[in-house]
Structures are given as C-alpha cells and as structure tokens.
Amino acid sequence: MKRRDFLGKTVAGTAGITIGGSSLILSSCRGANDRVILAGIGPGNRGLSTIINCCKVSSNVEIKTVCDINDMRLERAVNEIDKQLGYKPNTSGNMKEVFDDKDIDAVWVSTPDHWHALATIWACQAGKDVYVEKTPSLCIWEGRRMIEAARKYKCIVQTGFQNRSGEYNKSARDYIQSGKLGQVVHVRIYNLLGGSKWLSQPDAEIPEGLNWDAWLGPAAYRPYNPGVHRGWGAFWDFNVGTLNDAGHQLDLARMVTGDPGHPGSIYGWGGNKVWESERETPELQSITYDYDKFTMTCENANVMNYMSKTHTDIRMDTSRFPEWKTNADRIEIYGTLGVMFLGRHGGGWQVFGKDEQIVDQQGGVHPDREHQINFIECIRNRKQPNADIEQSHLSATLIHMANIAYRTGNRQLLFDGLNEKFIGNDKANNLLKVSYRDKYMIPEKV
Amino acid sequence: MISRNERVVLGLIGAGGRGTQVILSMQKCAPGVEVKSICEVDHERGGRAISELEKQQGKKPQRIEDMRKVFEDKDIDAVVIATPVHWHALATIWACQAGKDVYVEKNISHNIYEGRKMIEAGEKYNRIIQCGFQNMSAPYNMLARDYIMSGKLGKIALVKAYCMLPGHNPQRLKEDSEVPEGLNWDLWLGPAPQLPYNVSYHKGSGDFWIFSSGTLGDGCHVLDLARMVLDDPDHPKSVFCAGGRVLFDDNREIPDNQSITFDFEDFPLTMESSKYGDYMSKATPEIRYGNKFPNWPLNSDRMEIYGTEGMMYLERHGAGWQVLGTDAEVLAQEYGYFPDEVHQKDFINSIRTRKIPNSDIEQGHKSATLVHLANMSYRVGKKQLLFDIENERVTNSEEANIISRGRYRTGYEIPEIV
Numbered sequence A: 001m002k003r004r005d006f007l008g009k010t011v012a013g014t015a016g017i018t019i020g021g022s023s024l025i026l027s028s029c030r031g032a033n034d035r036v037i038l039a040g041i042g043p044g045n046r047g048l049s050t051i052i053n054c055c056k057v058s059s060n061v062e063i064k065t066v067c068d069i070n071d072m073r074l075e076r077a078v079n080e081i082d083k084q085l086g087y088k089p090n091t092s093g094n095m096k097e098v099f100d101d102k103d104i105d106a107v108w109v110s111t112p113d114h115w116h117a118l119a120t121i122w123a124c125q126a127g128k129d130v131y132v133e134k135t136p137s138l139c140i141w142e143g144r145r146m147i148e149a150a151r152k153y154k155c156i157v158q159t160g161f162q163n164r165s166g167e168y169n170k171s172a173r174d175y176i177q178s179g180k181l182g183q184v185v186h187v188r189i190y191n192l193l194g195g196s197k198w199l200s201q202p203d204a205e206i207p208e209g210l211n212w213d214a215w216l217g218p219a220a221y222r223p224y225n226p227g228v229h230r231g232w233g234a235f236w237d238f239n240v241g242t243l244n245d246a247g248h249q250l251d252l253a254r255m256v257t258g259d260p261g262h263p264g265s266i267y268g269w270g271g272n273k274v275w276e277s278e279r280e281t282p283e284l285q286s287i288t289y290d291y292d293k294f295t296m297t298c299e300n301a302n303v304m305n306y307m308s309k310t311h312t313d314i315r316m317d318t319s320r321f322p323e324w325k326t327n328a329d330r331i332e333i334y335g336t337l338g339v340m341f342l343g344r345h346g347g348g349w350q351v352f353g354k355d356e357q358i359v360d361q362q363g364g365v366h367p368d369r370e371h372q373i374n375f376i377e378c379i380r381n382r383k384q385p386n387a388d389i390e391q392s393h394l395s396a397t398l399i400h401m402a403n404i405a406y407r408t409g410n411r412q413l414l415f416d417g418l419n420e421k422f423i424g425n426d427k428a429n430n431l432l433k434v435s436y437r438d439k440y441m442i443p444e445k446v
Numbered sequence B: 001m002i003s004r005n006e007r008v009v010l011g012l013i014g015a016g017g018r019g020t021q022v023i024l025s026m027q028k029c030a031p032g033v034e035v036k037s038i039c040e041v042d043h044e045r046g047g048r049a050i051s052e053l054e055k056q057q058g059k060k061p062q063r064i065e066d067m068r069k070v071f072e073d074k075d076i077d078a079v080v081i082a083t084p085v086h087w088h089a090l091a092t093i094w095a096c097q098a099g100k101d102v103y104v105e106k107n108i109s110h111n112i113y114e115g116r117k118m119i120e121a122g123e124k125y126n127r128i129i130q131c132g133f134q135n136m137s138a139p140y141n142m143l144a145r146d147y148i149m150s151g152k153l154g155k156i157a158l159v160k161a162y163c164m165l166p167g168h169n170p171q172r173l174k175e176d177s178e179v180p181e182g183l184n185w186d187l188w189l190g191p192a193p194q195l196p197y198n199v200s201y202h203k204g205s206g207d208f209w210i211f212s213s214g215t216l217g218d219g220c221h222v223l224d225l226a227r228m229v230l231d232d233p234d235h236p237k238s239v240f241c242a243g244g245r246v247l248f249d250d251n252r253e254i255p256d257n258q259s260i261t262f263d264f265e266d267f268p269l270t271m272e273s274s275k276y277g278d279y280m281s282k283a284t285p286e287i288r289y290g291n292k293f294p295n296w297p298l299n300s301d302r303m304e305i306y307g308t309e310g311m312m313y314l315e316r317h318g319a320g321w322q323v324l325g326t327d328a329e330v331l332a333q334e335y336g337y338f339p340d341e342v343h344q345k346d347f348i349n350s351i352r353t354r355k356i357p358n359s360d361i362e363q364g365h366k367s368a369t370l371v372h373l374a375n376m377s378y379r380v381g382k383k384q385l386l387f388d389i390e391n392e393r394v395t396n397s398e399e400a401n402i403i404s405r406g407r408y409r410t411g412y413e414i415p416e417i418v
Helices: A045-057 A071-085 A095-100 A113-125 A140-152 A167-177 A212-216 A243-256 A368-381 A389-407 B017-029 B047-057 B067-072 B085-097 B112-124 B139-149 B185-189 B199-203 B216-229 B285-289 B340-353 B361-379 B398-405
Strands: A036-041 A061-067 A090-092 A106-109 A129-132 A157-159 A184-193 A265-271 A284-290 A295-302 A331-335 A339-342 A349-352 A358-362 A412-416 B008-013 B033-039 B062-064 B078-081 B101-104 B129-131 B156-165 B238-244 B257-263 B268-275 B302-307 B311-315 B321-324 B330-334 B385-388
Touching (some): A036 A045, A036 A368, A045 A061, A045 A106, A045 A368, A061 A071, A061 A095, A071 A090, A095 A113, A106 A113, A113 A129, A129 A368, A157 A368, A157 A389, A167 A243, A184 B257, A184 B268, A243 A295, A284 A389, A284 B257, A284 B268, A295 B257, A389 A412, B008 B340, B017 B047, B017 B340, B033 B067, B067 B078, B067 B085, B078 B085, B085 B101, B112 B361, B129 B361, B139 B311, B139 B321, B216 B302, B257 B361
Parallel strands (some): A061 A090, A129 A157, B033 B062, B078 B101
Antiparallel strands (some): A184 A331, A265 A412, A349 A358, B156 B302, B238 B385, B302 B311, B311 B321, B321 B330
C-alpha cells in the first residue's frame, strides 16, 4: 500500500506550541491544535468506526497506518477510511512496525482482548499514547502491568470505558456525591443480553490472508478453528466472556459511587445451564461485590432476547428515558433517600423518591464523541484522561474476580486489594495471571 | 377425622396484632368454627380478640396465660400460633404432642433444626401443620406456577426476589426495668435465654437474633412464593449473604440490608432484604384487593423471574403478576387478591378432611431454611456457606452449625426425639 502523500500533509508533532506563555513545555507536550497522528491496531467493526469518528470530532487528527493480521480486514479499513476521511492510510501486518514508526503519536488498540495488554505495553515502551478498547486486560496481573507501563513511559492510556466522558454520568456522580441520594447502600447492575446456544465447530484450513499465529499472539497455539476465530468470546484464552459488555456498567457504577478501591470479598455464580453451550465462558453470572460501605450486584447473561439495550433513538435524545423495566444494561443505585436509575448508552438518569415521585432527572447522549475528544485533548495537554488505565484496571478487576469465582466452583473469594491477590485460595491465585507464549511475554518489569 | 360440618374448636396462642387479625378472620371463614381460648402472657393484650370473638360467635373465649393449659384442653382441635418467632417451633411441637393441629405464623422456625423437628412432630402425631405462608393458597400464585411449569416463560435462568421495606426507627436499647404488671416475662422468654426484663426486647424483639429472623422474617413470604412457582426446589447447595447496617448506628443486631444469593444448581436465586428506603412501597389496599398492578420497580415485595421467553413480575400481597416481553410488552397477566382468607379456609378444610394443607410444614421448612441460611452466612462474617442438603448441615462453618442448632432454656428444650 502506498502512503499517498500522507507525510506531505503531516507536520511533525513534537515541536510543541507554547500555551499561555508557559516556558516549561515538555518535549512531548503539544499545542492545542497540533497534528495528532494515529494508527489503528486490529480495526474491526467497533475499532474502525471509533477511530474514524475520533478523526472527525477533533481537528487535525489523522490515521497514518492501519494494522491487522487479516488482509481482508485491512482492505476494508483502508476503503472505509478513504470513504469517510478522504485518504488511504498505510497498512501493516505487524504492530511492531507501527510502534517503530516515529511519526505515530498514538495507537488505537481494538484487537481481541487477549492482545490488549501486550499491545498497550509495547506501545508505551515505544512512547506511544494508547486508546485501548474494553476489556483492557485479560487478567488482573496484566492490568497492573499496563498501569506501570503508562506511568513509566509517561504515556496517556485511555480505555474504551467511554461512560467516563458522559456529561450525564458526571452529573449523576455529582448528584450522588452531593449526598442527595443519601448514603449509597446497594448498587444493582444489569447486563441481561440476548443470545443463543453456542456450538463448537471443527478445525479448518487457515483462511487466506490471515496470519493465524499472530492472531493468537500471546495465547497458546491451537489449530485454526472458525468457531474460535469468530467466537473468541467463548474462550478464556481470548476474552472475559459475557461480562465483557458488563464492564461498562461496572466501570460506570464505580465512577458514580466515587471510585471505590477493590472490594474485599466477592461471590460469583455462573453457569451454562440455559443453552447448555459447550463454551468455556458462562452464559449467566450473578455476582455480589462486598464493598465496605455498600454491596454491588451484577446480573449478567446472554439468554434474555426480550431485554433490550437503550434504543438508538433514545441514545442521542436527552428528552427521553428508556423503559427501565426491560432495559438490559441499566444501573440502579439505592440510597437511603432515593433510588437512581442510570442508563449507559445515553439514556440519562432518573431519581425516584417517596410516592413514586421523580425527584430529579437528566437526559443523556451516548458518550463516544466526548470520550474521543477527551483522548485527543489529553494527547495534546498531557492531562490524565477520563478513563485512565488505573481506574479502568480496578473496574476490569471486578470482571476478572467474578470469572475466577465461577472458575473455582462458584465460590466466594476474599481479596487483598493492596497486593491484588486472593486470600488463602491457591486455585484462585493461579488465575491471576494468564500464561504467554515466548515471543509474547509481558515482562514483570515493564 | 372431623366431618365437613362438624364444629372445629380453636385456641389462639399469642394475641398481638397479627394473631388477632388471623383468629378473627379464621373464625368466620367457614361455618362451625369456634374459638375457645385466647392465650397471652401479657394481660394488656388479647382483649380485642376476646371481645370481638364474643360478638362474632356469641360466646366469649376464655383467657389463658400458659399455652400448656391450651394443649391440655381436650375440647380444642387446633391452635393458631402467633407468638414471637422464638416460640414458634416449641409451641408447634407441644401442640402436636397434645394431638392438636397447628397453624403457625411465619417465620415458622427460628433455626434449621427446629424446622426439621416440627416436620417430625407433625408426622409422628399425624397432625396438620399449616404455615402462615398464605401465598400458597392464592389462586393467582397457582396460575403463576402453572404458567411457568407449562414452559411459556421458557427455561428459568435467574430469579430475583425482593423484600425492600420502607425505613424504620432507631433501636436504642433501654435500661433493664421492672416487669410491667400483667406480663409474665418468664413465659414470654420461654425458650430464649433468661434475661432481665427490658422493654427494648419486649417491644422490639424483631431487632435481636435471640428472638427473630430479622427483616428476612418478612422476606420469607417472597422466598416461599418463589419456591412455590418454581415447583418447590429442594435446599440450595450454597448461600452467600453480604450487607450491613446503614440507617442507624443503634443497638439492633440485625442488619438493615442483605444481598443474598442461593445456589440452586440450575439457576441462582437472589434476594434483597432491607429496611431503609422510604421510596420503596408495599402494595396499597387498592392493589391488594382490586384489579391494579403496582409500579413494579418500586414495589417492596416482588420477584423477577427471568426465563428465556419473558420476565415475570410477581408480588406477594395480592398484586398479581405480569409477564413482560420485548419493550415491556405484557405477554400475560393475572390480577391477584390478598390471600389470607383462602388460606385460613384451607386450614379449616384440612382439619376436617386431613388433606395436606397448601402450606404444609415440609415445604414451609425449606422456605424458612433459606432465611436461616442467609442469616447464618451474614452472622459468621458474610461468608459463603456450603450446605449438605441431605443432612441439613453446613459443611464449612461449625459456627454456622451452632447457630443452626439453637440453644434452649431448661424446661423449654426442643427435644431430639419429638
């Protein structure tokens, strides 16, 4: 693929423009409008649409390279960017080439989950800022390494927990933190999605144009299987299961309750009892997090086809609220003075008080746009992004804990938050860290 | 066997608000029912039951202080037990031993051991034991069970039960004081430890473990109803209960919020039991007795049963049920009516026909066990408890098994052999 005068349009972004007369500008600090050069790593449906949108909502942001281990996806990405942004980016089949490219300021990591941490750490080591899709990590151990890498190399690491940038979510947080809801006693998270039985498929020839070994990356080698390639959410090697989506609500619930630290105790039930699928990740999970001051529960499933996520027309309309009763991914926050129903794709929030009165409410829109703007702003001003990796790691840990509770027999686990280890449970501690293939080791010291 | 129209003679044991309500209604729920005795350890109570019954049946019941006198009375066929919870099992067992049938209010037992002994007493003395889980007699609940059993809700994936009651007052433990005149404090304590009189215990017994099951003492109705419509599953294999106290830093022992999960192997049953938020409300009288559904998300005593085909809201005070599909479309529904009277009728009918009552002790015990397991999990430090279903013993906490066995004052022991 030719670069097609891309560099001609690019002004190297490292010189910096003095803001507000400050004389102390870090070399990596840019002016508010300096060009930001991005690369997309693993652009599928979600990753491609968000990186393109990011270029639209902030000025002077361009995609230099798209990187994928699947030629078909690369071609689609190039064409889509050409169509929407009017230029063709370079292509690469090896993310290390992207990290070696001095032009590139930041990478957009939207690979399957098992690649998230390693790609983020490699990017930080190369001095790139990172936007990494949820779930940011595959296990608790690597989440902590991501924080260390971000801090050590002074890189911005914004995760795809976009709710952190939603104005209505910030007002929900302010409402709760002001004490108007009273003391928070109980937080109830729903992620009751639809789905169907997962069926295994036989191994097959590796499709042309796919670098299967690179797709597997850090995960143990296994022969090509279309059910794995297209259904990686079913396997622990690649994904956190159906909780992947619930991570948004878990993160938003943590945000509006003032970002509590790790819970000391958690109970998780899980099972494949409904569809009786032969997948590793459970179809249904029912989880309780015991925070010191309140309890948080999460009902998570892919078996309820009648539940719906907030409808797309409501997502961009601040004057309407979802039908909460069958809203698949709402959060309910029970205080001593009122209960708040909070949506997560937009949908806003409503507080109910005595006699079913609506005490207060605020509409909301889907926060993707604000979240993308925030990332670019942080690349330029070096401030901590809204969904910084540190809080995102704490949110992702809730997912990992619940999965470990399921994988150790639907058990309660006690957690030492300071050391990020389970207390008195070797079986659970063995699942703190996944194993990596030799070429793809995440180092103890990043 | 008493024939359909033969007189049934009842005694009431514990004439508080609920006991009085039940006995007055039971006396007139079927022909030929007479109340002979009102037993109360507190002379301040029971007056209304006696005077109202005199009007209703044209015959004044006698006042009795010690329930053993009621059990000795050969005229009495059956007793209604509406004492504080710590007396329920012993009174039931004594009644069975004396050949009386029993209607025992919820929560029917104070621990798991007691419930098992109640079953044994019922079997050994061939007695009817109807638990005060009146939802078992409600036609709308039977229809809900039929709907679920027919498969229309699809495969059951998740059940969420609630007993989120409006807030309450602080419990400030008062000083011990003189026993009020007319109260037999020793009999009031009964099986409980010998304690000096304290008005906080006497009037606030629900706040202390030695006398009660906490807020789950109310939540057991919802748990029992959930078990019923799910076709009476056996005990769960584990329980986990988190929670605590938020509203008042006072002297109560019981938590004001509990988040519980029961592992029923094929699905989890969760329970939110609490008493802190005035924005939650129980069904109003017009919902209980009329054709109206509550605002479900703010209803205190509902459950949500998630199948693969729809979600059923079901309430326990007569609010009925609705099955919701996509975008909350109502796929099926049934109004309900508060089921006290049908339940009392069912009891009288069982006394006469010897049929197993709708809320027989066997299933009532399993529902009550959910309450005990949850409280035990909380009391041993919010620890998951693994349950040996067959032997009704916790396998990973001796502390829990000690709670589960109970301790009894001399003279008030629950016997191993009933």
